[in-house]
Each structure stands twice: as C-alpha cells, then as structure tokens.
Amino acid sequence: DTGVSQDPRHKITKRGQNVTFRCDPISEHNRLYWYRQTLGQGPEFLTYFQNEAQLEKSRLLSDRFSAERPKGSFSTLEIQRTEQGDSAMYLCASSPKDRNHGYTFGSGTRLTVV
Amino acid sequence: AQSVTQLDSQVPVFEEAPVELRCNYSSSVSVYLFWYVQYPNQGLQLLLKYLSGSTLVKGINGFEAEFNKSQTSFHLRKPSVHISDTAEYFCAVRPPWAYSGGSNYKLTFGKGTLLTVNP
Numbered sequence: 001d002t003g004v005s006q007d008p009r010h011k012i013t014k015r016g017q018n019v020t021f022r023c024d025p026i027s028e029h030n031r032l033y034w035y036r037q038t039l040g041q042g043p044e045f046l047t048y049f050q051n052e053a054q055l056e057k058s059r060l061l062s063d064r065f066s067a068e069r070p071k072g073s074f075s076t077l078e079i080q081r082t083e084q085g086d087s088a089m090y091l092c093a094s095s096p097k098d099r100n101h102g103y104t105f106g107s108g109t110r111l112t113v114v
Numbered sequence: 115a116q117s118v119t120q121l122d123s124q125v126p127v128f129e130e131a132p133v134e135l136r137c138n139y140s141s142s143v144s145v146y147l148f149w150y151v152q153y154p155n156q157g158l159q160l161l162l163k164y165l166s167g168s169t170l171v172k173g174i175n176g177f178e179a180e181f182n183k184s185q186t187s188f189h190l191r192k193p194s195v196h197i198s199d200t201a202e203y204f205c206a207v208r209p210p211w212a213y214s215g216g217s218n219y220k221l222t223f224g225k226g227t228l229l230t231v232n233p
Contacts, residue, residue, distance in 0.1 A: 004157070031219065042118075042204050042223030043158070056220075091157055095219075100165055102148065103221065105157035 004106035025094030037089040116141040120224035137205030145207040
C-alpha cells in the first residue's frame with residue numbers, strides 16, 4: 001500500500017493558463033474523489049468516480065473544470081483559463097469496495113494563481 | 115443535506131494537558147462520523163470513525179471521541195497532548211452506504227479546529 005499520490009505538490013500559474021493535476025489512488029480502490037480546500041475552510045466535494053464512471057459533479061465545478069479517470073486507474077483534474085479564485089489545495093482520496101472503509105487522502109496539490 | 119459545525123476555530127493548550135475539540139452536526143438522516151487530522155502542507159489522515167455500536171470510539175495517537183445522538187455531537191478528546199499533536203482537526207459526516215437518497219459517499223466537513231500545543 002503506497003498510499004494516494006498526487007502530482008505536482010505545488011503549482012504556480014498565471015491567470016488564464018490551463019493546469020492539470022494527477023492523482024494515483026491505492027491500486028485496489030475502485031472509488032476516487034476530488035475535494036477542494038481553501039484557506040480556513042474544510043475540504044469541499046468536487047467530484048466522484050466509481051471505476052471509470054464519473055457519477056457526480058458538484059456545482060462548484062464550473063465548465064472550466066474537467067476530471068477524468070480513464071480505465072479506472074489514475075485520475076486527472078484540469079482547470080482551463082485559471083482565475084485567482086481557483087487558488088486552493090486540491091485533494092484526491094480513494095476508497096475500496098468495502099463500504100465501511102474510510103477514505104485515504106493524498107497530500108494534495110496546492111495551486112496558486114497569480 | 116448535512117452540515118458540520120466545529121465550535122472552536124483555534125484551541126491553544128499546554129503540553130500534557132487534556133483537550134476536547136467540539137463538533138456538532140445537523141442531518142435529516144442518520145450519519146457516519148469521522149475525525150481527520152491535517153498536518154501543515156499535507157493531506158488528511160483518518161483519526162477515528164463512528165459507524166455504529168459503542169458510542170465511545172478510540173482512534174490513533176491516543177484520541178477518542180464520543181457520539182451523542184441526542185445532542186448531535188461527536189467531540190474529540192485526548193487526556194494528555196504532545197507538541198506533535200499540533201495540527202488542524204476536521205470533523206466530517208456522510209450518510210451510511212445503505213442510504214438511498216443519493217450522495218452517500220460524499221463527506222461533509224466542518225471548517226476545522228487548529229490545535230496548538232505549547233511547551
């Protein structure tokens with residue numbers, strides 16, 4: 001069990017640029033989640049995958065955001081035309097089929113839009 | 115829908131003192147309850163969870179929490195804290211998997227409590 005890996009750990013980008021983050025869940029976990037955490041707040045749900053199917057997207061995810069999980073393995077979260085309000089920690093988590101198992105979170109990607 | 119209120123945004127304590135971090139929740143359905151800890155620039159680590167059964171739950175690092183259904187609370191306690199316990203603590207809830215109303219995988223978090231342990 002190598003844990004949930006996120007890459008990059010930090011990203012600084014200019015407003016208007018596109019960014020993409022990657023999450024590698026624990027290999028046997030079929031469920032994957034993205035959350036966003038802004039300063040002084042708890043994490044907020046963004047989206048959920050069961051295997052390769054994206055089953056729910058939060059209203060927080062505007063049209064500039066897109067997430068994929070091809071083949072039900074790693075996932076990517078892309079933000080197009082970044083805005084300063086997108087600055088946050090983006091957290092990925094995964095969980096197995098055992099529904100009583102807790103989630104395992106990655107260390108997050110901290111995005112700063114300047 | 116669920117909501118979580120963490121009553122204290124910051125809790126300063128001295129080393130070896132006891133601590134209680136308070137969490138209240140609101141939900142129209144029964145929920146599972148969780149406490150997570152976040153160290154600076156890191157992700158969240160699960161401390162403990164309540165799914166059912168005994169209302170006193172023991173977790174890692176000497177923490178425990180008690181579920182009180184009548185007061186809709188799930189306070190976190192530790193009898194003696196260490197400097198290394200300094201971190202942000204988040205209370206979270208989600209519906210049980212058996213809940214058929216949808217979004218039973220979605221964690222709802224409180225805003226967090228920053229625990230600072232001073233020497």
